[in-house]
Amino acid sequence: MTRSVAGLFGFNQQDDLTASGFELLSELVPRAGVIGLLVNPNSPATERVIQDVQKAARTKGLQLHVLKASSESEIDTAFASLVRLHAGALVVGADPFLTGRREQLVALASRRAVPSIYAWREFAASGGLISYGGSLTSAFRLVGRLRGKGPQGRQARRSAGPAASDLRAGRQSQDRQALGLTVPRQLLARATTVIE
Numbered sequence: 001m002t003r004s005v006a007g008l009f010g011f012n013q014q015d016d017l018t019a020s021g022f023e024l025l026s027e028l029v030p031r032a033g034v035i036g037l038l039v040n041p042n043s044p045a046t047e048r049v050i051q052d053v054q055k056a057a058r059t060k061g062l063q064l065h066v067l068k069a070s071s072e073s074e075i076d077t078a079f080a081s082l083v084r085l086h087a088g089a090l091v092v093g094a095d096p097f098l099t100g101r102r103e104q105l106v107a108l109a110s111r112r113a114v115p116s117i118y119a120w121r122e123f124a125a126s127g128g129l130i131s132y133g134g135s136l137t138s139a140f141r142l143v144g145r146l147r148g149k150g151p152q153g154r155q156a157r158r159s160a161g162p163a164a165s166d167l168r169a170g171r172q173s174q175d176r177q178a179l180g181l182t183v184p185r186q187l188l189a190r191a192t193t194v195i196e
Contacts, residue, residue: 018119019052021132022091025117026060027184028130032088032115034063038078038105039093041068049093075101079108087114094119094133102126115181129181 018037025035037053039046050066057064065085067078075098082090092098092105099120106128109116117130124131 018049018091018093019056021117021119022053022056023060024132024187025089025091025115025130026062027187028117028181029089029115032062034065034085034087036065036067036078036082036085036087036090036114037093038067038069038075038090038098040070040095040097042070042097043093043095046093046095053091070097072101072104075104075108079112079114082114083112090114090116092116092118092123102128 022035022037026032029035035057037050039049043049046068054064065081065087067081069075069078090109098105099122102118102120102123103126105116105118106123106126108114109129110127115129117132118124118128119131119133121131121133
C-alpha cells in the first residue's frame with residue numbers, strides 16, 4: 001500500500017519555500033547532521049536561496065553542502081557527491097531546469113537511498129519522498145485563466161492573496177521503510193490530505 005500526505009500552507013513565492021522545506025526535511029530525518037542542497041547555478045534566485053537555507057541550517061545546527069547542477073551529468077555527479085559527503089538528506093531547489101529533470105532526480109534519490117524534499121507536488125506524485133510547494137500544473141492553469149480575463153484577471157490576482165503550498169510526504173511506504181523513516185505525527189497533523 002502506498003501513502004502520500006499533503007498539507008496546505010501559505011507562501012508568497014516558491015523560492016521562499018526552500019528554507020521551509022529544509023526545516024521540514026530535518027524534522028523527517030532528525031538523524032541527518034549533513035544535508036545537501038541541490039541548485040541550478042544559472043538561476044537568478046540561487047544565491048538568495050543558498051543564503052536562506054544556510055541560515056536555516058545554522059539555526060538547526062546542521063551542516064549544509066551546496067551542490068550545483070545545470071546539466072543531467074552534473075545531477076549524476078551531485079548525487080555521487082552526496083555519498084562522499086555522508087549527507088543524510090537532500091533539498092532540491094525550485095528551478096525550471098531541476099523541475100524538468102523530475103524523473104531523474106526521483107530515481108537517483110531512490111537508488112542512492114537519499115531522503116529528499118522537492119519544490120513541487122508533482123515530484124511526490126512521481127514517487128518522490130516529500131514535497132513542499134504547490135502544484136505546478138495548477139499554477140499554470142491559474143495563470144492561463146487569469147491571463148485570459150484581461151483587467152478582471154489582474155483584479156483577481158490582487159484579491160486572491162498568497163497561493164497555497166502543499167506538503168506531500170511518504171509517497172511509497174517501501175521507500176520510507178528502506179530509508180528507515182517514519183513520518184512524524186506532527187507532520188501528519190499539519191497535512192490536510194492523506195492519499196492511500
